Amino acid sequence: MSTVGIGQRPQNRRQQVVKLLWIGIWLAYLSAPVGDLLHGGHSDGVAVLGWIGLVAFVVWYFALVFRTGRGETNAVVLGSVAVLGAQSTVLSLTLGREWLVLYVYVAISSGAALPFRLARWSIPVVSALLTAVALVVPGGTAFLAGLLFPALLGGFSMTGVRELIRTTIELREARAKVAHLAANEERLRLARDLHDLLGHSLSLITLKSELAGRMLPGHPEKAAQQVADIEQVSRQALVDVREAVTGYRRPRLAAELAGVEVALSTAGVTARVPAEPDLAGVPEDSEAALAWALREAVTNVVRHSGARRCTVELLRRQTLDGPMLELTVEDDGTGGSGEGPGNGLTGLTERLEKAGGTLEATGSRRGFRLVARVPAGSATDVGSAS
Template sequence: MMIGQEPRNRRQALGKTMWVSVWLLYLAGPVGQLLEPGVSTAERIWGGLGLALFVLSYFVLIFRHMWRALTRTMMYGSLALMLALSIALSWTLDSAWLVLFIFTSVASGVVLPLKKTRWVIPLITAVLLAVGARYPAVRDYYLFAYGLPTLGCGFMMVGVQYQIRTTTELRAARQEVARLAANDERLRLARDLHDLLGHSLSLITLKSELAGRMLPDRPEDAARQVADIERVSRQALVDVREAVTGYRRPRLVVELAGARAALRTAGVTVTVDPALEGEHRGLAADEEGALAWALREAVTNVVRHSGARRCELLLTEEWEADERRYLCLAVLDDGAGPPRAQQDGNGLSGLRERLALADGRLETGPAPRGHGFALRAYVPLGAPTSPGAEAAATPDISPEPVDDPA
């Protein structure tokens, strides 16, 4: 059983009891003094009853402290009784009974708050020295035999109790960290499933409606749409499995192909920046994954909510005021856009969290032409170069429209 834990079964309770009881061997001195020849019957009765009451008080304090909180009356009353018995038995019987002060000091270090042990343990030690001074036979060594152990054992138990409290707090903190990690994992899974299934199911719904309109006049075209539905559903199943295992990291090229298919199926004319189809030097895998999620979520919102007829997908590099280079993915449409009073939904909220994890950000608002909606996702780029060199090395290529075959 680990330190600071309550016993959970009889075996652990027995182990703790044996560990506490073994220290009672130090009471062999007082017991042996009672059994010496020449000790009167009254002294034996007084010593036996006093020792039994002392041990009972000691066990009540220690074991009650292990299992449940002590009341102030029980705590201070038991300690006062132990100290009184230590004084009375040591004063009336023999110097061997001075060992009781060590047990009193240990009990104080176990049950008392830290602020009180700072003066209670030295006080017990001082009383021990005062009582022991009446025995000339032990004056030469009782300071080392009883005084230092009383002081040292008391403060040692204070340290042990501090370690127990620290261990308990660390164990509780570990459980809290595990709970927060589980909550984060559930949030990640919910976010992934929302993004994956929202996009895929929207595409399946659109293709199903399109296939329904093609029947019965255009069965071959309808069959192609059904085949696409099967392909999308299979891919959605694969994506969900990968998201559950935590290994899925989408790529821009893959998401761009899906975005084109979804927009064309919805009858939205899409214009794609050629920069989206190339390699992006300095873009790490996590940052690319965040942009890919942004593209997926933005296209899903265009298809499901915007009512747009045209959509532009742009990718540009921008320099911020802190001399950091960012890659900006912009998705612009000519739709109605969200109502002004509407807050971000689950998709945009999850997207903001994804981008924040990649040290990026999300900006949403009206399109530049004043009609429509604009979503811009920013992620940092590594290996920065000078803005002038970037401008000289990058040709001026304007986006080319891609016609909608549908």
């Protein structure tokens, strides 16, 4: 992950640099205190102390922002915010109204670093302190209207962003947990199905093997019949297992479509995919062949094409050969090598021909276009790119 959210600890140097640059941009609003130190007519001693105070404020501010998320208690973070507030008060009272802008940073850091149950009180307290100091500092009331609203808005905006990031993280964790539970459920279902398929057959094989062993010395003809029955049962069990495994390995078009947008977006490709299709009446072989075609096409787009946009369409068309289900994957890339994982385009052609379909793949300067067609069950539209 290249970026880090508000209230989160940077995990690597890149995230530290990104966060440093993002925070550094907003330090431009310190131009008022800097201008006061340079052109405010302060004595050299006061100016030096002012620079020291400003640097100390910025350093503490950065420390608060970067240390957040390292396991500190709310009391430690709240104490850090209080230190920033005290620095702002001392600098504003001693150097003038230009320094009131520091309270905006205090309010924003409070909203970004504290949980909402504390920030909803600390932000108004900081704003009230800003108001009180502005009424005391000469000319401060002229700056109050321009600073009070940004302090309140910025502080509570940070609480909203922080909660949004926290919710997003929780949703990702929940999604990962759901996927893990789904995988466990699928393994349990496979175990149940294999038990149902093989339990009876293996029990029967065991029973007949025992009978054959007992019959073999005195009744070889009956023993041979039991052995023939064992062979028949074992062959049927093998067929059942192969059908079950083929069913589990068979890709589903709806599942492949659901993963297309995620895969393309992760690769930085803008995707347009159809809504969940109605595949009623479509033969399983046709659906599986299109699912393989979609998987190979998207893999080629991600790995080889260098495309920025990709459009996926799924339509039913009435042809002279009957209703056909047509899948189109078109991108604006270079066309790539045309060979994805597995069998590539040659394997796709053979797979589609086995299902009674066809494959067309054409490349040009404007990109690459793959069209796969398989027999369908009816002649109504399935959907189009949304």
